[in-house]
Amino acid sequence: MIKRIHKLHSFIETIFHRQEYKNLKINLLEIEELIELGELIDLLSPFNKISETLSGETYVTSSLIIPGFKYIEKKLKLEQKDSDLVKNMKKIIREIFDEYSENYDLDKNPLLLAASFLNPFYKNFQFVTPSYRRTDYLKVAKGFLIDLFKTKRYDEQITKISKVKKNKEDILRKKLSFESESESDEEDVDVFDIKSELKNYLADPSNDDALIYWEKKQYQFPILSTLASVILAAPATSVPSERLFSHAGYQLWDRRNRLSKSNFEKIMFIYENFDL
Known part of the structure; x- marks a missing residue:
């Protein structure tokens, strides 16, 4: 609303300066007030941007929660160029922001950290400053995924993906070896290694959208793709x-x-x- 007022003020001013409106007592914004209004718009715009982004429904949003809060945290830092109004507003908002962050312990929430980690764009936690803290975030995210895998709740789904991959590889191998597709080898015992997948995932330079990435990489990372399908399915907002x-x-x-x-x-x- 205030953005609209700021944008249309010059037009409103032009209209009320017409002869037929001369007798109306209307208090238009002064130049100083317009400047302050513009500063408030600049200060609050990041909140609107984050709110709209987290409310999306055509992409994964749970992975954006911590990066979004870090973005807000960065925008709330006092700068030398800030006016007194902006500085006071930042201090007030920062107090509320810090209280909210402390109550919900966002920096240590393993589920949210894992969600960000499972988004290829954020997996290195490059949005975290200072940079040495990225290792702590990475450790929590990896630990959460390892513990979740150890519960064995998703073994059936992981095995199913792994078998599809193995069958495709077997068919190709038999074709190249001129073997009959009906000839079946003794079934191999699948050994899943989540630590190996985590290492290879971090080394993978791909930077696709999370949904596209895990669809393409599900056979390469059967464990992580399965966990990603669960964790990233949760929306960030209602x-x-x-x-x-x-x-x-x-x-x-x-x-x-x-x-x-x-x-x-x-x-x-x-x-x-x-x-x-």
Whole structure:
């Protein structure tokens, strides 16, 4: 709203300077006030940017939470060029920001750190300063993934991906060796090594979008791709689900309540995926 006021102020001023409005007592913003308004817009813009980004639904957002907070933290640092107004505003916002960060312990949240790590763009935690702290973040993220793997909750899914890869490799090998595809070797015992996957993942220079990356690399990293499908599926905010419920309200209401569950789900699927 204040951004709109700031943008349209010159037009509003021009209109009220017309002869027919001369008798109206309207207090327009002074130049100093316009400057302060512009400073507030610049200060608050990063918050709007982060809010919109974290509310997205066509890309993974859980991996953006910690980088987003680090971005805000950077923007709240006092600078020599800041006016008194901006400095005071930054101090107030910083107090609230620090209290929130402390209450939720974001810097040490293993799930959020793992989510950022599983996004190829953020896996080295380059957004963390000072740089020596990146090792601590990396250690927590890797430790969380190793512990999650050790629970064996996802062994079945990991094994399934691994077998698909092995079958493809076996078919190609048999073709090149002129063997019959019906000839089957003794089944190998799969040995999964998450530490090896972590090492190779960090060495991989690919920097694709997280969704594209893990789809392409699922056979190379069966463990990490499986864990990524679980961790990165969680949205950063409730906005996507709120949008869905809002759209559902347009399809099912008190005068249109005879829709079957099946038809309602089909309508919602088409509505939400119309652009595909």
